[in-house]
Amino acid sequence: NRPKLGPSPFSVPADLPKLPEVPGTDPTRCVLDSFRIAIAKSVADALELTIEQVYQGVDYGKKGEDFTVALPRFRLPGKVDDLAKKVIEKFQPDDWVESVTHDRAFLHFKCRTATLNRLILDQIHALTYDTESKQPEYGANSIGEGKRVVIEYSSPNIAKSFHVGHLRSTIIGAFLANLYKACGWDVLSLNYLGDWGTQFGLIAVGFEKYGSQEALEKNAIQHLLEIYVKVNADAEKDPSVREQAAAWFKRMEDGDEEALRNWRVWRELSIKKYEEEYARLNVHFDEYTGESMVGAQTMETAVKKLHEMGLIEEDNGALRVNLEKYKLGKAVVRKRDGTSIYLTRDIGAAIERHEKYKFDKMIYVVAAQQDLHLQQFFKVLSLMGYDWADKLEHVNYGLVLGMSTRKGTVVFLDQIIREAASVMHEQMRKNEEKYKAIEDPEKVALEIGITGIKIQDMAAKRINNYTFNWERMLSFEGDTGPYLQYAHVRLSSIERKNPELLPLPAPSKLNLDSLVEPQAREIVFLLGSYPDVVKTALKTHEPSGIVTFAFRLSHAISSAWETVIVKGEQDKEKAKARMALYLAARDVLGAALRLLSIKPLERM
Numbered sequence: 153n154r155p156k157l158g159p160s161p162f163s164v165p166a167d168l169p170k171l172p173e174v175p176g177t178d179p180t181r182c183v184l185d186s187f188r189i190a191i192a193k194s195v196a197d198a199l200e201l202t203i204e205q206v207y208q209g210v211d212y213g214k215k216g217e218d219f220t221v222a223l224p225r226f227r228l229p230g231k232v233d234d235l236a237k238k239v240i241e242k243f244q245p246d247d248w249v250e251s252v253t254h255d256r257a258f259l260h261f262k263c264r265t266a267t268l269n270r271l272i273l274d275q276i277h278a279l280t281y282d283t284e285s286k287q288p289e290y291g292a293n294s295i296g297e298g299k300r301v302v303i304e305y306s307s308p309n310i311a312k313s314f315h316v317g318h319l320r321s322t323i324i325g326a327f328l329a330n331l332y333k334a335c336g337w338d339v340l341s342l343n344y345l346g347d348w349g350t351q352f353g354l355i356a357v358g359f360e361k362y363g364s365q366e367a368l369e370k371n372a373i374q375h376l377l378e379i380y381v382k383v384n385a386d387a388e389k390d391p392s393v394r395e396q397a398a399a400w401f402k403r404m405e406d407g408d409e410e411a412l413r414n415w416r417v418w419r420e421l422s423i424k425k426y427e428e429e430y431a432r433l434n435v436h437f438d439e440y441t442g443e444s445m446v447g448a449q450t451m452e453t454a455v456k457k458l459h460e461m462g463l464i465e466e467d468n469g470a471l472r473v474n475l476e477k478y479k480l481g482k483a484v485v486r487k488r489d490g491t492s493i494y495l496t497r498d499i500g501a502a503i504e505r506h507e508k509y510k511f512d513k514m515i516y517v518v519a520a521q522q523d524l525h526l527q528q529f530f531k532v533l534s535l536m537g538y539d540w541a542d543k544l545e546h547v548n549y550g551l552v553l554g555m556s557t558r559k560g561t562v563v564f565l566d567q568i569i570r571e572a573a574s575v576m577h578e579q580m581r582k583n584e585e586k587y588k589a590i591e592d593p594e595k596v597a598l599e600i601g602i603t604g605i606k607i608q609d610m611a612a613k614r615i616n617n618y619t620f621n622w623e624r625m626l627s628f629e630g631d632t633g634p635y636l637q638y639a640h641v642r643l644s645s646i647e648r649k650n651p652e653l654l655p656l657p658a659p660s661k662l663n664l665d666s667l668v669e670p671q672a673r674e675i676v677f678l679l680g681s682y683p684d685v686v687k688t689a690l691k692t693h694e695p696s697g698i699v700t701f702a703f704r705l706s707h708a709i710s711s712a713w714e715t716v717i718v719k720g721e722q723d724k725e726k727a728k729a730r731m732a733l734y735l736a737a738r739d740v741l742g743a744a745l746r747l748l749s750i751k752p753l754e755r756m
């Protein structure tokens with residue numbers, strides 16, 4: 153089902169000086185690779201190193217410099233100063249690299265601007281996103297070709313509240329699924345619902361008293377939570393309620409069809425409702441699974457195996473694994489009444505998923521509050537001798553503080569979505585003039601509102617806690633989601649505002665030599681770096697790298713508007729070159745937003 157990354161329609165033009173191939177690089181998808189190879193070649197030739205050796209040491213330079221090579225990393229005999237001079241003496245400017253300077257142990261290289269302009273804009277154009285085929289676009293690579301990753305995220309609990317922790321898992325997980333796809337992996341996304349456990353016994357008891365079929369069909373998520381809250385209050389007063397609930401859940405665990413009938417409906421209807429809300433967030437799952445789906449037999453066998461291995465101890469009828477040797481405490485794997493538990497279900501689920509999907513990697517996007525839980529079940533699996541246990545990875549994240557709507561605490565996902573849309577709507581109304589020009593303000597408010605939430609969530613390192621702030625995240629000023637959408641809309645308006653320049657020829661057919669302003673160059677270079685930004689994100693699993701890139705690009709664009717003008721530029725060739733630059737910027741900003749699961753807007 154995965155769109156395969158075929159050969160790139162872009163190739164390095166033959167009129168440029170030939171460069172050797174370097175393993176792990178792909179100039180047809182990231183043309184800055186070629187510039188790095190050219191730099192590596194000039195250093196390697198001067199210092200008698202291999203190009204591969206030097207290539208690893210060609211890094212992005214600080215502001216104002218394109219690439220930097222730190223000489224000490226090669227551990228060559230002699231003074232670095234002399235080595236640097238040797239490189240500089242031998243250096244021949246060409247169409248790839250125009251100059252080199254040195255600052256103690258560092259060599260700074262400057263790429264040929266005309267070549268940068270031509271190749272980067274052309275590559276972006278050749279790899280533009282196609283809404284029809286949804287083919288991988290500029291920024292994509294084939295690192296994961298032939299490998300499969302299972303990504304589990306969101307995973308809310310049916311009949312309990314959808315809290316901000318679930319929202320973060322949803323946002324980060326959707327990003328990771330997009331990211332792995334962009335890197336050529338075969339991605340399977342799973343939503344592992346909390347759809348099993350004693351709370352369903354409680355709800356069954358509560359449903360008799362408080363349940364309504366009509367309310368259930370209208371909004372299952374809401375109705376089930378209402379029942380859950382009420383029956384919990386009953387149980388506080390009357391201990392027999394809990395006993396009834398436990399007995400009911402035991403029947404469910406034993407597979408008693410009658411006890412399972414209602415539960416099945418609750419699950420179905422909840423999933424239906426969730427699917428609608430995920431769709432609004434531009435989030436999709438290949439499969440809805442859940443704690444209920446883990447086979448009793450698998451868990452049984454697992455516990456037996458742990459027993460045989462001498463890892464289990466009994467505690468008052470309950471069974472637990474002793475992981476103290478690994479500083480992971482003791483973890484119960486089976487309750488006294490024989491019913492299963494969260495940890496055991498995770499162990500069983502992992503075993504079954506490995507059987508079923510034969511994954512090369514499986515990622516769990518779960519709050520850092522559950523660090524211990526994940527470490528425990530990863531450890532149990534590895535103690536059980538499963539060599540694939542090291543393919544499991546926990547992508548964790550910090551807390552969100554202070555999220556509430558103006559009506560009070562948030563318990564449902566749709567409350568968050570609605571609040572975002574309504575706060576955004578008010579924000580937009582403040583500008584009467586602009587507001588009137590918007591075609592479908594409700595829809596725009598919803599999209600920008602969601603963008604605000606997502607950007608706030610992904611702007612910093614995952615592990616950081618942050619405080620939810622509607623005003624700040626939905627402002628058009630500062631580094632916010634609305635600011636990024638605004639930047640994209642402004643770029644999108646260029647074609648509408650300059651129809652006389654259309655249809656614009658491909659960048660390869662334009663004379664781009666007029667793009668000489670430092671502002672233009674900065675944009676081009678940033679655009680060229682995007683494929684690297686994607687690769688880094690794959691290593692770190694940090695959406696913040698993409699968000700930071702989107703802000704840097706938007707800032708660079710907004711500094712260019714004044715000087716690098718399109719409308720009003722008398723020289724039509726120049727105006728066209730500039731337009732090509734802005735359209736490339738629009739496409740790359742759009743790609744970055746899509747990677748973050750955000751729908752870039754064309755108008756607002």
Ligand code: ARG
Binds near residue numbers: 304307346498516
């Ligand atoms: N449903 C759980 C909760 O809300 C999260 C599930 C995380 N995934 C897992 N495989 N344990 O806390």
